[in-house]
Amino acid sequence: MADDLSQTVGTFVSDNSATTAADRFEAEAVPHLNDIFRTATRILGDRARAEDVAQEVYLQAWKSFHRFEPGTNCRAWLFKILFHCVNHHRRKWFRFPLLKETEEFVEANLTYAEPIPEHLTDEDILAALDRIPADFRAVILMVDVEEFAYKDAAEILSIPIGTIMSRLSRGRKLLREQLEEVAQSYGIGRAAERGQ
Amino acid sequence: MNDNNNRLKSAVDSVTVPPFLEARIRSQIQAVQQPRPWFLRVANLKLASVGLVAVLCAGTALAYHEGHLRLTKASKTSYVWSVSNRLVSLMGAALGDHINCSVFRKYPKDAPPLAVLEQKLPAEYRELIPIVQSQVPSDYRLLISHQCRWNGRRFIHLSLENDSHVLSVVITVRKDGESFEAEGLLPALVQADIPMYQAGVQRFVITAFETPGYLVYFVSDLPQSENTRIMQAMAPGMQSLLNKLGA
Numbered sequence: 001m002a003d004d005l006s007q008t009v010g011t012f013v014s015d016n017s018a019t020t021a022a023d024r025f026e027a028e029a030v031p032h033l034n035d036i037f038r039t040a041t042r043i044l045g046d047r048a049r050a051e052d053v054a055q056e057v058y059l060q061a062w063k064s065f066h067r068f069e070p071g072t073n074c075r076a077w078l079f080k081i082l083f084h085c086v087n088h089h090r091r092k093w094f095r096f097p098l099l100k101e102t103e104e105f106v107e108a109n110l111t112y113a114e115p116i117p118e119h120l121t122d123e124d125i126l127a128a129l130d131r132i133p134a135d136f137r138a139v140i141l142m143v144d145v146e147e148f149a150y151k152d153a154a155e156i157l158s159i160p161i162g163t164i165m166s167r168l169s170r171g172r173k174l175l176r177e178q179l180e181e182v183a184q185s186y187g188i189g190r191a192a193e194r195g196q
Numbered sequence: 197m198n199d200n201n202n203r204l205k206s207a208v209d210s211v212t213v214p215p216f217l218e219a220r221i222r223s224q225i226q227a228v229q230q231p232r233p234w235f236l237r238v239a240n241l242k243l244a245s246v247g248l249v250a251v252l253c254a255g256t257a258l259a260y261h262e263g264h265l266r267l268t269k270a271s272k273t274s275y276v277w278s279v280s281n282r283l284v285s286l287m288g289a290a291l292g293d294h295i296n297c298s299v300f301r302k303y304p305k306d307a308p309p310l311a312v313l314e315q316k317l318p319a320e321y322r323e324l325i326p327i328v329q330s331q332v333p334s335d336y337r338l339l340i341s342h343q344c345r346w347n348g349r350r351f352i353h354l355s356l357e358n359d360s361h362v363l364s365v366v367i368t369v370r371k372d373g374e375s376f377e378a379e380g381l382l383p384a385l386v387q388a389d390i391p392m393y394q395a396g397v398q399r400f401v402i403t404a405f406e407t408p409g410y411l412v413y414f415v416s417d418l419p420q421s422e423n424t425r426i427m428q429a430m431a432p433g434m435q436s437l438l439n440k441l442g443a
Contacts, residue, residue, distance in 0.1 A: 042211075
């Protein structure tokens with residue numbers, strides 16, 4: 001893969017520095033394509049748009065790769081570009097209701113989290129995730145799925161770290177509620193037991 | 197929460213990535229050359245600007261040195277002196293007159309009628325015109341024929357131009373004791389028993405000879421050999437005329 005990109009870019013850029021940049025881009029950026037695409041899919045809820053956005057992310061990344069500092073977190077940099085593109089497309093495609101943040105609302109993150117019922121499928125979980133508001137979903141994806149630190153997630157999403165924490169807490173709670181509803185519909189979980 | 201995170205992560209990772217996506221991204225990147233870092237672009241711009249300014253400065257300095265940007269009378273006079281003083285005085289006098297009249301003065305590009313040109317010369321020198329015109333290439337136009345004065349010395353002056361070059365025939369009365377040899381010059385060649393003297397400075401070249409009563413110069417910005425060839429062709433006719441005139 002590295003050779004492929006080096007060769008293709010090398011046909012357009014003949015100097016050594018450009019070939020080196022192509023090699024570095026191949027080694028540092030391209031391996032994160034799957035994560036970028038999957039996150040884009042979850043954020044946008046549409047594979048076709050996610051493909052477009054993923055392509056745009058990599059194009060933007062390539063164009064500005066000379067500004068990327070070697071040794072820093074390329075993955076976080078790509079996700080930051082992703083959310084920049086998503087926000088751009090969001091304005092174009094959607095009218096997502098913006099959340100009113102109450103910064104003082106920071107639930108304790110250590111509250112007991114009920115396990116996701118085992119009988120739920122990946123599709124059920126993704127459907128529940130897709131039903132929570134996009135801003136909460138973005139934070140859950142960054143922190144719980146991609147395992148970025150709060151500080152990195154705050155940088156990627158361009159929001160304060162306090163907002164990350166509050167959205168994460170509320171997002172998890174909303175996700176649990178969604179999963180409980182799904183579980184209840186299958187006749188499993190606490191809610192189902194209480195109802196019967 | 198870790199178990200839940202793992203389930204969530206596993207669910208998100210279950211989404212398949214289109215196999216063509218990577219290829220499509222490569223194809224897009226192929227079409228876009230990565231821009232050079234800003235500092236290289238700025239450095240290139242700065243270098244180009246510095247280079248341009250240097251070329252302009254050098255061009256301006258050269259043009260000034262060659263006399264093209266001498267715009268005021270004082271600066272023109274200064275230039276004539278700076279150039280003519282680099283030659284022996286008899287050669288410098290003729291060059292000074294050539295630059296002063298033919299280079300710096302703005303004459304109409306269209307040649308005046310021959311009758312007008314003849315009227316501006318004393319009658320005894322009017323025969324110079326056909327002698328000169330018959331020997332210079334036909335694309336040269338006779339623009340000046342007059343008497344003039346430079347540095348206290350009087351000259352008969354004919355000046356011709358084409359689109360590239362300016363030529364002058366300059367004649368002055370020889371004063372007592374004046375000769376090119378007395379100024380340390382040796383003849384570069386002898387044509388029809390006429391010793392020819394040469395000099396040059398900057399783009400100007402001079403070929404000269406003397407008669408008992410006159411000093412005769414052909415000044416131009418032609419190559420020295422071409423300048424001398426024309427003077428050799430004109431010299432016998434001019435010598436004959438000037439010898440008739442005496443001093």
